[in-house]
Amino acid sequence: MDPYKVLGVRRSDSDDHIKSAYRKLAKKYHPDKYRGHDLEDLANEKIKEINLAYDMVQGERGTGPNSTRGPSNTRGPGSSYTGSRTGSKASYARIRQMIQVGNLSQADAELDAMGNHDAEWHYLKGVVLQRKGWYDGARQHFTNARNMNPNNPEYASAWNNVNKNATSYAQTQYGNQTSGDGGCSVCNICAGLICADCCCDCMGGGGCC
């Protein structure tokens, strides 16, 4: 492994540049972003590789490893599903267990077989659907769970995360790089036209526009 390649930097780059490249990568593959996700293991491998590369570079340069490291993945997979706070019903605990080991179809079947759809039911159904790639249904069930029990932090956080995940694409990718909301670009066009008009007038023509 070439640690410089992993970090996307050159050997001649400054320590500060490498540190900032490392921080960017660490943020990009942050364990929180992939927690409970199908690709969590791949992201964890990636962050380990990045950490190792950074340690190697630092060792090579004598800047000392581990001094400024960002996130490390110490928490186990799926840890967000373990705390069964409302665990009054044994079946919910069992379903959470199934979700944690990735047995989604069985969890889904058990949920469907239950008659009483309380907040916890909607929450778990949302988790199953989200893992299954049914994001629309997931959001609806998280919304139901949150409306039925607004004080539960687990439901609120699931609802928040599902919405944040969608908006994060619009904000971080497109919105920052181009004039996102259209209003701005209309202004630009107007300003451009006014400028062009002025130019034409200056040239004494009037013929061109």
Place this chain on the structure above:
Amino acid sequence: MFGYVQPLQPELKVKEQQAYKGYYCGLCKAIKEKYTNTARFMLSYDCAVLMLLLGSMSEEVPEVVQERCAANPLKRKTVVRSEVGEYAAAINVMLGYGKVEDTYVDDKKFYARILMGVYKRVNSKASSEYEALADEFAMRMSNLRELERSKSDNIDAVSGEFAKLLAAVFSMAPFEFMDERAKKAMWHFGYNLGRWIYIADAVDDILEDETQGSYNVYLQREYSDIEAHRQNIIEEARFNLHYSLSEACKAYELLDIKRDKELLDNIMYLGLAKKTEDILKGDMNGSV
């Protein structure tokens, strides 16, 4: 597919633009060489991106050559030749045939019936070469038709079938660089890109489908005024489109991209974002 997956042209550097065109021409040439000249009419932007992505992951550096083309015989064009071209060509043929078949089954268009006849043999050839994938195709398409026949209003279920079709396309590419990790990330990538394409197409076609009485997942609920209904579903569609893209990007960031990264980044972060906005604003209607 539908030609939705494209870079945002004004943000491309000249060399990236060249590479993109090179893949597009390379795919077209691969279709001609492996299949027929007429099959080239099915050429799709989406499959050029499939070829570009696979080419960027390949161990083998793609060969860039200057060649003449029947469409413009006087000018030499940049053409990318890569080991992945043949696979992308087969996918292009299979998806192209599926789309024609769909037009015939849904709308009973006579021209579609003719095209089915024209493309039947090339489709059989592609299918016999990638049998497992062809089986997956057949299953997903039949599930999709069943859902459409039963007038399903479940966005997740309907888009999920097309999503799984693309998940198979991306994850079953038969190349050495497709190890278990790559397969897993590519499955997730294909699923979410496919989900995005299906929903984007549904939103884009909503007015047209309403006029023609064709199936559209967004037309299966009660509504009185179609324009108002379209406005009502926009926020919901925005969530679904952005969520799918966010997930596709998560998978994309885990792929081992060896070249053309700037071009791919443009497609993933700018091209798809722009297309999403255009579709939600209704700018695209009728143009695809």
